[in-house]
Amino acid sequence: MLRFALHTLRLSGLCFLVACLLGRPVIAQVPAPDEETYRIAKQLNCPTCAGRNLADCPTETCAQWKAEIKAQLDTGKSAQEVLDYFQARFGPTVLQEPPKAGVTAPLWAAPVGAALIFLLAAGAAMWRASHRGESANVAAADAAEDPFVAALEAEVRRDG
Amino acid sequence: MFTDLGHLAVIFAFAACLYAAVVSPIGAWRNDDRLVQSGRSAALMTFPLILIGSLGLWYALLTHDFGVQYVASVSSLATPVFFRITALWGSQNGSILFWCLIMSAFVAAAMLRDWDAAGDKPLLPYVTMTMALVLGFFLFLQLFLANAFVRYDFPPQDGRGLNPLLRHPGMIIHPPMLYAGYTGLLVPFAFCVASLITRRSDDLWLRSSRRWTLVGWAFLTAGLLLGGRWAHDVLGWGGYWGWDPSENKPLITWLIATPFLHSAMIQEKRGMFKNWNVFLMMLTFASMFFGTAFIRSGLLTSVHAFAASDIGPYFMGAMVVILTACAALWLTRLDVLRSENKLDSVFSREGIFLIQNVLFLSTAFTVFIGTIFPILSEAIGGTKITVGPPFFDQTAGPQMAALVALMGVAPLLAWGKSNGAAVGRQMLAPLIFAVAVMIALFAAGATQPVPLLLFGLCAYTLAQTVMEYVRGARARMRSMNESAPVALVRLAQKHQRRYGGYLVHIGVVLMAIGVIGKGFYGYDTITTPAVKLNESFTVGDYTFTYRGIRPVPCEFNDCQTIQAMLLVTSANDGRVLGAVFPHRDHYPVQQHTATIPAISGTFNTEVYVLLAAWEDGGATASFQVFINPLINWIWVGGIVMILGFVVCFWKAPEREAVASPAAARRVVGAGAPAR
Numbered sequence: 001m002l003r004f005a006l007h008t009l010r011l012s013g014l015c016f017l018v019a020c021l022l023g024r025p026v027i028a029q030v031p032a033p034d035e036e037t038y039r040i041a042k043q044l045n046c047p048t049c050a051g052r053n054l055a056d057c058p059t060e061t062c063a064q065w066k067a068e069i070k071a072q073l074d075t076g077k078s079a080q081e082v083l084d085y086f087q088a089r090f091g092p093t094v095l096q097e098p099p100k101a102g103v104t105a106p107l108w109a110a111p112v113g114a115a116l117i118f119l120l121a122a123g124a125a126m127w128r129a130s131h132r133g134e135s136a137n138v139a140a141a142d143a144a145e146d147p148f149v150a151a152l153e154a155e156v157r158r159d160g
Numbered sequence: 161m162f163t164d165l166g167h168l169a170v171i172f173a174f175a176a177c178l179y180a181a182v183v184s185p186i187g188a189w190r191n192d193d194r195l196v197q198s199g200r201s202a203a204l205m206t207f208p209l210i211l212i213g214s215l216g217l218w219y220a221l222l223t224h225d226f227g228v229q230y231v232a233s234v235s236s237l238a239t240p241v242f243f244r245i246t247a248l249w250g251s252q253n254g255s256i257l258f259w260c261l262i263m264s265a266f267v268a269a270a271m272l273r274d275w276d277a278a279g280d281k282p283l284l285p286y287v288t289m290t291m292a293l294v295l296g297f298f299l300f301l302q303l304f305l306a307n308a309f310v311r312y313d314f315p316p317q318d319g320r321g322l323n324p325l326l327r328h329p330g331m332i333i334h335p336p337m338l339y340a341g342y343t344g345l346l347v348p349f350a351f352c353v354a355s356l357i358t359r360r361s362d363d364l365w366l367r368s369s370r371r372w373t374l375v376g377w378a379f380l381t382a383g384l385l386l387g388g389r390w391a392h393d394v395l396g397w398g399g400y401w402g403w404d405p406s407e408n409k410p411l412i413t414w415l416i417a418t419p420f421l422h423s424a425m426i427q428e429k430r431g432m433f434k435n436w437n438v439f440l441m442m443l444t445f446a447s448m449f450f451g452t453a454f455i456r457s458g459l460l461t462s463v464h465a466f467a468a469s470d471i472g473p474y475f476m477g478a479m480v481v482i483l484t485a486c487a488a489l490w491l492t493r494l495d496v497l498r499s500e501n502k503l504d505s506v507f508s509r510e511g512i513f514l515i516q517n518v519l520f521l522s523t524a525f526t527v528f529i530g531t532i533f534p535i536l537s538e539a540i541g542g543t544k545i546t547v548g549p550p551f552f553d554q555t556a557g558p559q560m561a562a563l564v565a566l567m568g569v570a571p572l573l574a575w576g577k578s579n580g581a582a583v584g585r586q587m588l589a590p591l592i593f594a595v596a597v598m599i600a601l602f603a604a605g606a607t608q609p610v611p612l613l614l615f616g617l618c619a620y621t622l623a624q625t626v627m628e629y630v631r632g633a634r635a636r637m638r639s640m641n642e643s644a645p646v647a648l649v650r651l652a653q654k655h656q657r658r659y660g661g662y663l664v665h666i667g668v669v670l671m672a673i674g675v676i677g678k679g680f681y682g683y684d685t686i687t688t689p690a691v692k693l694n695e696s697f698t699v700g701d702y703t704f705t706y707r708g709i710r711p712v713p714c715e716f717n718d719c720q721t722i723q724a725m726l727l728v729t730s731a732n733d734g735r736v737l738g739a740v741f742p743h744r745d746h747y748p749v750q751q752h753t754a755t756i757p758a759i760s761g762t763f764n765t766e767v768y769v770l771l772a773a774w775e776d777g778g779a780t781a782s783f784q785v786f787i788n789p790l791i792n793w794i795w796v797g798g799i800v801m802i803l804g805f806v807v808c809f810w811k812a813p814e815r816e817a818v819a820s821p822a823a824a825r826r827v828v829g830a831g832a833p834a835r
Binding site for chain 1: 432503506515517547549550556
């Protein structure tokens with residue numbers, strides 16, 4: 001475990017490093033990559049490799065899709081318009097983030113609903129539990145298990 | 161020959177399971193201890209038998225016995241010894257055998273405990289029965305559906321070799337860890353079932369299986385972490401977590417087992433929420449079957465599904481049987497699971513534990529629904545709708561943040577009832593610390609509101625947890641006249657579960673810091689256009705200069721490795737920071753190419769470089785760069801979590817002598833009103 005965490009810097013060929021350092025860095029900069037196409041592709045699903053996004057996928061079809069994004073951007077469309085185009089053509093399946101309306105609305109509602117229902121149920125359970133059974137002397141139970149913990153609890157939590 | 165002997169041993173192990181499952185309950189029913197002990201011995205024997213089976217398969221792997229179909233499918237003449245050993249769990253059939261081996265080790269260990277001394281002998285026959293039934297199911301799969309010992313009529317000359325993706329230390333340890341996590345949780349499940357069958361109302365099953373639960377939980381945690389590390393190092397996504405079904409599956413189990421560890425304490429301390437604990441335990445166990453059923457059936461496509469096959473329906477069937485049996489058992493025992501005590505206040509440790517429990521469950525449900533939505537949408541609407549990481553980030557993320565906040569409040573609350581003013585006073589110092597951290601971060605340029613708030617939350621919880629140690633150590637220093645370090649060590653020794661647990665909390669917060677850093681400040685580039693030799697490109701604060709590619713010897717001589725060389729300099733002042741060597745490994749036999757990142761940078765900022773392509777023998781090449789801030793905090797946090805587990809688990813002899821708190825509660829608690 002420790003080994004994985006610690007090897008943040010990996011130098012495999014020391015000789016090569018020296019060669020690197022001796023060579024003069026060249027100023028020529030490569031033109032900036034097409035950032036916008038990439039950002040849009042990141043939000044679309046790859047049509048061929050399941051579970052990956054379009055940007056990370058190297059297949060031929062994906063290259064065509066990326067070219068399509070680029071072409072649409074060049075005609076002056078906004079990022080959202082390009083995404084809308086893909087959604088209109090291939091359905092909500094194409095988006096990495098399913099839309100919050102339409103068929104995928106229940107998907108988004110489910111976690112919120114579950115959290116609310118669970119919390120309500122917990123509230124109801126607590127209400128019931130507070131109206132049933134006997135009260136017990138918790139401090140005494142704590143003390144029986146461990147006098148030190150009980151003393152600590154009493155000192156830092158209850159007085160005041 | 162030896163391999164066939166192994167096959168025979170596994171058949172015997174299956175028979176021993178059936179025998180133990182039948183004889184134990186009969187012994188209990190007839191009150192015949194000899195039958196119970198006979199069942200116990202049979203269950204104990206499964207471990208040596210399955211070990212012989214595994215040794216048989218290992219023997220075949222080590223001696224290149226390609227007559228065995230499994231051996232030919234996961235190894236070749238070129239596969240080195242180390243990977244021939246780990247190939248035992250390199251593919252489905254072998255991995256089920258290996259799963260059985262680990263599970264039987266837990267079964268044997270449980271059978272070997274001193275049942276008379278522990279005072280839980282009435283549970284023994286039903287613990288044996290439950291374990292034997294579950295282990296028997298997996299042995300059934302192994303023998304009849306995914307037999308690793310089947311031979312070819314005409315053995316091939318050479319095998320296909322191990323999947324190249326699986327040749328990472330993380331991947332070699334990750335499956336055994338996950339298996340140990342899952343199978344370790346079989347022990348508390350068996351105790352739970354036995355407790356229900358014998359209609360017990362006390363917390364015996366919780367106390368008897370507590371340490372086993374911890375072991376299972378710790379292995380599951382370690383398995384998840386190693387899986388993340390493996391994805392980070394080998395898959396070349398730049399990340400550590402992709403919300404892939406096979407990652408979500410153990411996560412869901414973890415998200416149910418963790419609240420169980422907490423709510424078990426409510427029952428032990430206060431005799432409350434007994435139903436709830438039974439429910440959580442059963443859900444934990446069912447989640448394991450559920451996940452395996454879906455992934456192994458190929459219903460869910462996963463980027464690393466190595467084991468899709470036709471055993472899915474059997475898992476599904478087993479899950480239905482288990483769920484039905486559990487539900488029936490539970491519903492007929494509701495009357496014995498009444499709460500012994502009344503909840504005095506929501507503003508108490510048990511109240512906040514319950515809130516934490518339901519938040520964990522709703523998080524688990526969120527991950528679950530996102531994972532199975534593709535299947536649901538296909539079944540209902542006819543189209544398989546993919547759910548990408550943004551869904552999980554936006555839904556599970558806030559719930560996890562709320563859980564981090566609860567960790568900062570729960571330790572302040574007392575069992576029974578809490579004093580609001582005292583709690584408020586103790587929150588003050590950590591809150592001031594959190595605000596100071598936020599101001600410092602803002603001044604340093606972290607101006608996005610959401611991550612700033614989240615970092616503040618982490619700072620608060622971290623400070624509050626550290627304060628717990630300070631308060632405890634101070635109390636000891638005063639009452640026992642100890643020096644600070646001695647007080648701290650004694651404190652942890654005497655109250656392992658409490659302070660080990662807080663150490664786990666610290667680990668979780670450190671990990672959260674890493675997740676927030678990578679999630680909000682992580683940066684990745686599009687694959688660069690072809691970079692010519694000695695040309696540079698800049699990403700963030702880093703300038704990379706391409707120095708060419710070269711073939712390098714492959715680690716195990718079964719692949720062709722091309723390594724690129726890049727000089728890294730600071731984009732700000734031109735200082736040379738080092739060199740990175742991303743490479744691509746092509747495996748001709750498996751027709752697979754692995755893109756292995758070069759990982760560099762500082763502790764706080766990781767630079768992750770991939771070699772995307774090259775042309776004309778390296779005259780040009782293109783790269784993809786990820787800048788991953790704070791990602792290393794995740795691994796450090798994980799190590800701290802495991803250390804916390806070690807503190808919890810380390811056996812302190814004097815603790816064993818203490819009488820059960822439930823018994824104490826019954827003696828001293830009668831009639832006395834709560835303060």
